[in-house]
Structure formats: structure tokens, C-alpha cells
Amino acid sequence: MELKSIMSNENVGASREVVLPGDLLDTGRLKPGSGAYSEDGKVYAAQLGIKSVKSNFVNVIPLGGRYIPSPGDTIIGKVEDIGPSNWLIDINSPYPAPLHVTEVPWKVEFGDTSRFLGVGDTIMAKVLMVDETKRVQVTMKEQGLRKLQGGQVIEISNSKVPRVIGKGGSMIQMIKNYTSCRIFIGQNGRIWLDGDIDNMLVAIRAIKMIEEGAQTLHLTEKVKEYLESVTKKSEVKEDTN
Amino acid sequence: MGGNSNIKLIDDNGIRIDGRKVDELRPIKIEAGVLKNADGSAYVEIGKNKVLAAVYGPRECHPRHMQNPAKAIVQVKYNMISFSVDDRKRPGPDRRSVEISKIISEAMEYVVFTENYPRTSIDVFIEVLQANAGTRCAGLTAASVALADAGIPMKDLVPAIAVGKVNDQVVLDLNKEEDNYGQADVPMAMIPRTGEVVLLQMDGHLTYDEFKYAISLGKKACAEVYEIQKDALRRRYVVESEAEQEQPVSVPDQEA
Amino acid sequence: MARSVVSEIKRDHIHKLLSTGKRVDGRAWDEFRPLSIETNYVESAEGSARVHLGNTDVLVGVKMLIGTPFADTPDKGVLSTNAELIPMASPSFEAGPPDENSIELARVVDRGIRESQMIDLEKLCIEPGKEVWMNFIDIYVLDYDGNLFDACTLGAVSALMTTMVPAKAHEKGEDFKMPLRTVPVSCTAVKIENSLLFDPTLDEEKVADARLTVTTDENGDLRAMQKGLKGAFTIDQIENIIETSQRLGKEIRQSLG
Numbered sequence A: 001m002e003l004k005s006i007m008s009n010e011n012v013g014a015s016r017e018v019v020l021p022g023d024l025l026d027t028g029r030l031k032p033g034s035g036a037y038s039e040d041g042k043v044y045a046a047q048l049g050i051k052s053v054k055s056n057f058v059n060v061i062p063l064g065g066r067y068i069p070s071p072g073d074t075i076i077g078k079v080e081d082i083g084p085s086n087w088l089i090d091i092n093s094p095y096p097a098p099l100h101v102t103e104v105p106w107k108v109e110f111g112d113t114s115r116f117l118g119v120g121d122t123i124m125a126k127v128l129m130v131d132e133t134k135r136v137q138v139t140m141k142e143q144g145l146r147k148l149q150g151g152q153v154i155e156i157s158n159s160k161v162p163r164v165i166g167k168g169g170s171m172i173q174m175i176k177n178y179t180s181c182r183i184f185i186g187q188n189g190r191i192w193l194d195g196d197i198d199n200m201l202v203a204i205r206a207i208k209m210i211e212e213g214a215q216t217l218h219l220t221e222k223v224k225e226y227l228e229s230v231t232k233k234s235e236v237k238e239d240t241n
Numbered sequence B: 001m002g003g004n005s006n007i008k009l010i011d012d013n014g015i016r017i018d019g020r021k022v023d024e025l026r027p028i029k030i031e032a033g034v035l036k037n038a039d040g041s042a043y044v045e046i047g048k049n050k051v052l053a054a055v056y057g058p059r060e061c062h063p064r065h066m067q068n069p070a071k072a073i074v075q076v077k078y079n080m081i082s083f084s085v086d087d088r089k090r091p092g093p094d095r096r097s098v099e100i101s102k103i104i105s106e107a108m109e110y111v112v113f114t115e116n117y118p119r120t121s122i123d124v125f126i127e128v129l130q131a132n133a134g135t136r137c138a139g140l141t142a143a144s145v146a147l148a149d150a151g152i153p154m155k156d157l158v159p160a161i162a163v164g165k166v167n168d169q170v171v172l173d174l175n176k177e178e179d180n181y182g183q184a185d186v187p188m189a190m191i192p193r194t195g196e197v198v199l200l201q202m203d204g205h206l207t208y209d210e211f212k213y214a215i216s217l218g219k220k221a222c223a224e225v226y227e228i229q230k231d232a233l234r235r236r237y238v239v240e241s242e243a244e245q246e247q248p249v250s251v252p253d254q255e256a
Numbered sequence C: 001m002a003r004s005v006v007s008e009i010k011r012d013h014i015h016k017l018l019s020t021g022k023r024v025d026g027r028a029w030d031e032f033r034p035l036s037i038e039t040n041y042v043e044s045a046e047g048s049a050r051v052h053l054g055n056t057d058v059l060v061g062v063k064m065l066i067g068t069p070f071a072d073t074p075d076k077g078v079l080s081t082n083a084e085l086i087p088m089a090s091p092s093f094e095a096g097p098p099d100e101n102s103i104e105l106a107r108v109v110d111r112g113i114r115e116s117q118m119i120d121l122e123k124l125c126i127e128p129g130k131e132v133w134m135n136f137i138d139i140y141v142l143d144y145d146g147n148l149f150d151a152c153t154l155g156a157v158s159a160l161m162t163t164m165v166p167a168k169a170h171e172k173g174e175d176f177k178m179p180l181r182t183v184p185v186s187c188t189a190v191k192i193e194n195s196l197l198f199d200p201t202l203d204e205e206k207v208a209d210a211r212l213t214v215t216t217d218e219n220g221d222l223r224a225m226q227k228g229l230k231g232a233f234t235i236d237q238i239e240n241i242i243e244t245s246q247r248l249g250k251e252i253r254q255s256l257g
Helices: A002-010 A158-165 A167-179 A197-212 A219-231 B095-111 B135-149 B176-181 B208-241 C008-019 C100-115 C148-161 C202-207 C235-256
Strands: A024-026 A036-039 A042-045 A049-054 A057-062 A074-082 A086-090 A097-100 A122-130 A136-139 A152-155 A182-185 A190-194 B028-032 B040-046 B049-060 B073-080 B120-130 B160-166 B169-172 B184-191 B196-200 C035-039 C047-053 C056-067 C078-084 C125-127 C131-143 C185-192 C195-198 C210-216 C222-228
Touching: A024 A057, A036 A057, A074 A190, A097 A122, A152 A197, A152 C008, A158 A167, A158 A182, A158 A197, A167 A182, A167 A197, A167 A219, A190 A197, A197 A219, B028 B135, B028 B208, B040 B135, B049 B135, B073 B095, B073 B135, B095 B120, B095 B135, B095 B196, B120 B135, B135 B160, B135 B184, B135 B208, B160 B176, B160 B208, B169 B208, B184 B208, C008 C185, C008 C202, C035 C148, C035 C235, C047 C148, C056 C148, C078 C100, C078 C148, C100 C131, C100 C148, C100 C185, C100 C210, C100 C222, C131 C148, C148 C185, C148 C210, C148 C235, C185 C202, C185 C235, C195 C235, C210 C235
Parallel strands: A097 A136, B073 B120, C078 C131
Antiparallel strands: A024 A042, A036 A042, A049 A057, A074 A086, A074 A122, A086 A097, A122 A136, A152 A190, A182 A190, B028 B040, B040 B049, B049 B120, B160 B169, B160 B184, B184 B196, C035 C047, C047 C056, C056 C131, C125 C131, C185 C195, C185 C210, C210 C222
């Protein structure tokens, strides 16, 4: 165990071991990172996930669980309720997030909120701040943030978001290129897409393929194969947006 | 406890009516992730018990006055469905299920890192589909797997088992007949790694020495159940982890 | 079913697809989701069935007790149907006594079984005016993804088809099979704008204007109906639903064996 931990310390993130709550992660050299805790000088997993060692910390990258907002996250939210000077946004997390009139790109008079966003509307927003009791505030005051119209929204487990995006956005770019869909992925596990109806179905199936991850290896190739077979074309190289 | 020791439930060779030895568990089967809507779920069969557990949360705490600004609360609801027992049970909670729900909630609060999710509730629903003695232990065992399946941060998984006394002998994991005619029943839940007991009840009649022996039997059995819990979760997740994993640091600019 | 705002995007998307004759999951308008039924799922019940209809998952059990008959039917057994929408099944279900949704569900399932005279209740009389068999059909929804009416009727019917009357345990002679006469099957359709869709998913139900459940017997005759939700049907639409229910009912009945 000693030797192993030294090795993984040098080999950053090399191991792909699934760990369960209570599993021993390290016997003393490393510090507990996210998803881990220490007891009597030893580090244990606090969550179901993949063990990952980075510098002096051993972390558990969760394989499930609900989205926990952190500042700077781009998310897709749904208006749940309206107040005179704010909207309450469901961001697919344990905590609904208020969006204040000062955090939208429009000038909104007191009591006039429902003219801009109604219950059931979908928005692209950013997590502005999260305080220590996990009170969340979101903003739409940044370029690209807006009310989403048309298309559709699907939900995946937020822990699968990085895999759907792929390295440097490669996976999602490939799906966009084959389907000519506009796609936006929120870090809270919601994905908005718009395009031709049949192409949208193809894109959704590709995303579900990635989420289910049944393919043990060469996921990118398998998704590419699928996209090629149904769209009967090779990848359109230029950005189709 | 009927306490009727005239009925012979263990033969002269130490074999029980279902063919088990005194320190033997019934066959156990556990599956994780069996329901779609729930954030986490598990199914447990132990002998003829069939139990489902579902976890929702952490989610907004209702009723609001139960919110804790510093941590999440764990609310377990244990329920037996009407046809899970021989005589039809009237649907809805009774005093027994309220008590069981309370002690399982308390056991789970001990292991869940509740301070990670202030003001929320982690709701656990246990439904006993078929009952054959030991349902609270099967329920707790299932709840613990369902919590891990829901990605809830927790110290460890918690296995549970009942030990009892039948025909003046301490026996492990009572079945329905032994429960009906036995002399004592000790449901317990223990974290194997630390030896911490998070649920313990007892009724009937035991000497102190018998109790100590019962706990040692239970401890061994909990370790067995624990391995089956872990196996269920690994079976559900290991395939996935073998898939190539791509972890960008942040979401890159997706749309110009 | 509080706190479930349907997103406008989802509503628009379902409408847009329907305008081109498509459903979100690719099914035809009159196509049911995959159905699987496991009977005798719970040993402690006299009959039981676990039904998966797509992602909808229900468990139905039949318990039988001896009781006194109603005064107006002294020579008939008693039938009682109850449904529990337990919070395990959906984030929108709350604990507590049956609400209007679970009561409507139980009553619609009950009506199909009762009005089709599926159970020969006269054969469940032990001593007229004194002792009869009482059937308790209890429905538990475990996972909710739409169309509970059909899933629960299928569950109740399948459970009854495997029920053994526990006469021996009550010292009333030998156990015998539940006396049955016909197999009622319910088919439910919803209307979204001007499209009709059978076996709606939860998303489809959420945006639906109106719903109609039609329970038919082996002859295709009508035995129970229930219109729900706040919209309305035209007579043509109703006839279309009935005719389709007769056809689908026949197919489903054959699969029940």
C-alpha cells in the first residue's frame, strides 16, 4: 500500500479504481481532498467514485450524486417562481437559486418581472456566488447568457458532463459537426439542443450513449461510428454554428 | 417474543428448521440502482424478505421548520406493504413503523456527512414487499446501499443483521418461525471497519454472557453482509469506470 | 403533484414533434411501451404481479379474508381496491393518506374489474348473509413514468389470474383458483392539441389536454371509461379511442395468456 501510494503520487490521476464509501485510500502520505476524509491518520473514501491522486491530495471523483453549484459554473435553469424583484430558478440542485433583477441584461421595473421571464421559461445562466450555507445566486449578466427558446432540454447525470464534453470539447464538437445541431451543456447536467428534428434525435441518442457508457473502451470511436452510420456522412469539419 | 421453548426449532445436530446452522445467514441478494426516478436505490433479498429502498436528495427540506441551517437532515420512512405479511396490513404508518423509521434515520445520520448540505433533506423510503423476520435490518442494509448509489457522501456503508435466542441457544438471523417462537431478538447494525454500533434493540430474555456471544455473532455476520453490499455497488459501477474518462478542467467555450 | 413546473421548451418540443407525427421516444401514436409482468411476486399475497410498462413500475397484491357480505348482496363476495402513490415512486408524490389521484386510480381499476364481472363473486359466498370471501386488491406504484391506469389494471388483472383462494388456512375446504369469467383490459389515450397518443409517458401526460381510459372485455364490449384532465374530446376522437382500445385490448389480452 505504501509503495502504491508513492507511485500514484507521481503518476498523476493514472489509476481508475472505483471506490466506495469507507474504502481505504491512503495510509498516511496523502491528504484527503474532495470526496475523501481522514480518520486516525488514514484517508478513506467518503463517496462512490473514482480514486484520483493530484499533488498531495487523494480525491474521489463522484460517479453520481446531485449537482452542487459552485461559482462560475454555467448552468441551464428553469424559472420556478416569480417575485416582484427576482425570479426563483430551479438549477437541478438541492438549492433553488434566486435571480435578482440587477443580474439580468434588461432594465426591469419593480413588479414587472413576469414581462421578461415567466414560470416554465428556460435560461442559460452563471452561478454568481455560493455562501457557506450554500445559498446560491445566479446571473445572466454576461455575454452569451440568455433565455433559451425552441429546441429541447434533456437531463443527464451531472457527473457525466465532462465525458459528454470530451477533452477540450472534442466529443461535443463531433456531435455538433455530424448533426448540425446547436448544443449547449450546462454543468448542472442539463443540455439544450436545437436543430432539425431528426438530427436532434440522433444527437440525443449519441449523448445518451456517452452517458450510459456501456462501451467500455474507445467511446469516442463508437460514438463516431454511430453518428456516421445514421447521418450517412463524414464529419463536417467547419464549425456549423 | 413468544418465549415458547417447547416448540423444537433446532434439532439435536444443531440444524434449524430451514436447514441452517445456528451461526449461518440466510441467502442474501443485493442489487443497486433498481429504480429510475429515485436519485439512488437498492433491492435486498434476505431469505424470504424482499425490500426496496429509494433515496431522494439532498433536496429542499419540507416541512421548512425542520430545516437545519448547518446540515442536512436524514428522514427515513420504513413501510410494510399491505400484502407483505400473512394478515393484510392496513396501508399507512403504524406505531411500529414510526419507531423503526426513527432508529434507522438516526443510524444513517451517523454515517452521512450531513454538514455538506445545509438546509436540505435526504429522504430515504424503505418498502418491505415481502416480510419474513428481520425486515428492519434488511431495510437498513438496503438504505445504506441506496445512499451510496445516490452519491451521498458518507463515512461507510452500514450492514445490519438480527441475532436471537431460540430453544435456549443464541442463533443468527432469525426467520419468521424463530422470531415468533424464539426467546430473544437483537437487531443490530455495525460499521465493520470501526466496530461502531449504530443501531441496537433487544427484546426477550438473555443473560449477559448470551448477549456478548450474540454481539460477536452479529459482528461476524455484518462483515459478511458488508461485502455483499459492496459487491452490489461495484457490479453497478465498475463497468462504467472502465470506459475512457475525459476530465477537462472546466467547460470550454461552447458557443460563440 | 405539486412543484412540477413543465418547461415551456419541453411543451413546445412535444408539440413540434407531434405536428410531424412523431413522439419523443419514437413510438407510433397507438403503440404501447415494452410490457413485462412477473406474477406471484410476493408469496405472502394470495396473488400478486409486478408490472413494468416502460419505466413505470407497479406492484399489485391480492389478500383474501373472510367477512360478512353487504346487506344488499348477501350471496356475493366483496371486492375492495386501494392504490398507494408512495413517495418512493416520484419526487412529486407525498406521504400521507390517499389523495384524489390515488383514489381516482383505485376506483378506475376497480370499476374495470367489477363491471366486467371478472370475478364470479357468487362463487365467493361461503354462507349467504353470513360469510363471504373479501378480496383486497392493493396497488403500490414503485416508479412513476406515466399511464398508471393501464399499468395498474394490468397488475390487478394479472394478480387475480394467479390468485388462489386460501380456503384451507381458514378451514373452509381445499384451496381453489379465483373464479374468473373474463379478462378486462384498459387502454388509455391522451389528447395533445389534436393528436391522440396511447400509453402516455409522464412528460406526455404533463402537457396533455385530456385523457380517456377505456376498459373492454373479451368481446370488445365496453365495461368502464374515465375521462380526465381539463380539456375536451370530440365524438370522433372518442370513437377513435374506443376502436383503438378494442384492437389494442385484444392484443394485450392475448399476451396475458
